[in-house]
Amino acid sequence: MPELLTLENVWAGYGDAVVLEDISLTLGEGDSLSLLGRNGMGKTTLFSTLMGAARHRSGAIRFAGRDLTRVPAHARAHSGLGWVPQERDIFPSLTVEENLTVVATRGPWTLQRVYEMFPRLKERRGNMGNQLSGGEQQMLAMGRALMLNPRLLLLDEPMEGLAPLIVQELMTIIQRLTEDSGMAIILVEQHARQILPLTRQALVLERGKAVYRGDSETLLNDRALLDGWLGVVAH
Numbered sequence: 001m002p003e004l005l006t007l008e009n010v011w012a013g014y015g016d017a018v019v020l021e022d023i024s025l026t027l028g029e030g031d032s033l034s035l036l037g038r039n040g041m042g043k044t045t046l047f048s049t050l051m052g053a054a055r056h057r058s059g060a061i062r063f064a065g066r067d068l069t070r071v072p073a074h075a076r077a078h079s080g081l082g083w084v085p086q087e088r089d090i091f092p093s094l095t096v097e098e099n100l101t102v103v104a105t106r107g108p109w110t111l112q113r114v115y116e117m118f119p120r121l122k123e124r125r126g127n128m129g130n131q132l133s134g135g136e137q138q139m140l141a142m143g144r145a146l147m148l149n150p151r152l153l154l155l156d157e158p159m160e161g162l163a164p165l166i167v168q169e170l171m172t173i174i175q176r177l178t179e180d181s182g183m184a185i186i187l188v189e190q191h192a193r194q195i196l197p198l199t200r201q202a203l204v205l206e207r208g209k210a211v212y213r214g215d216s217e218t219l220l221n222d223r224a225l226l227d228g229w230l231g232v233v234a235h
Ligand SMILES: Nc1ncnc2c1ncn2[C@@H]1O[C@H](COP(=O)(O)OP(=O)(O)OP(=O)(O)O)[C@@H](O)[C@H]1O
Pocket: 014, 017, 019, 037, 038, 039, 040, 041, 042, 043, 044, 045, 046
C-alpha cells in the first residue's frame, strides 16, 4: 500500500492551548482508520489540524508526497482531503443537486455515482438542503465530499443523533467506501464496537495523546483495552 498520509510527532492546538501531543500515524492509499476516544479527547482537533483550521505547532505532516503544513488551509480541500464535519455544513438554500454539483471536481466520483451510492439523494434531488432529515443531510454532506474526489475522506461522527435504521444504512455505505472505493478513510465515532469492524487500523486518543495505535481487530477483541479507554462508549 503506497503511503498517503504520515504524521510524525505532531503537536497542535488552538492559540496557546496544546490539544494534541506527539501524535504519529501512517495511512496508505485506500487504507482505513477508526479514530476513537471519549468526548473532548482531541479527535476533531486532529481533523482540524489536517484541514489547517487548528494551529499546528510542531512535527511533520506529509500528505500525497507533500508537506501539508505548507499548503494553505483554503487549498487543502482541493489537494485531496475531503472533510465531512460533525455539523454537516450543507448549503441550506441550494437544492440537493446544486449542493453536489457546486463543488464537483473531475474524477471517478460523478453525480451519477454519488446517486448510486445514495439513492435517497437522487429521490430528493430537487429538495432544498434545509428540507432534509438529519440522515439525508448526513448523506448529502458525504456525497458532497465525494464530489471533490478526495484521496482521503475524513468523517466526523457521521452516525451521531440518527435513527437506528439510518445508522444501519450509513454503516453499509461506509463499509462499501472502505472496502472498494480505493479512497482512504478516517472515521471518528463514539461507538467503537460498531465501527472497528469497518476499518483496518485504529488510533485511540486520551487527553490528546495516542494510547493505542494498531490494527482494529486486536482492539476489538481486547475488552480490557476497550473498556479502559473508551468506557461505556465502547459498546
Ligand atoms: N476552536 C477551539 N478553540 C479552543 N479549544 C478548542 C476548540 N475546539 C476544541 N477545543 C478544545 O480541544 C479539546 C479537544 O476537543 P475536540 O473537539 O478535538 O475533541 P473530540 O475528541 O473531537 O470530542 P467530541 O467527541 O466532543 O467532538 C477540548 O478540550 C476542547 O475544549
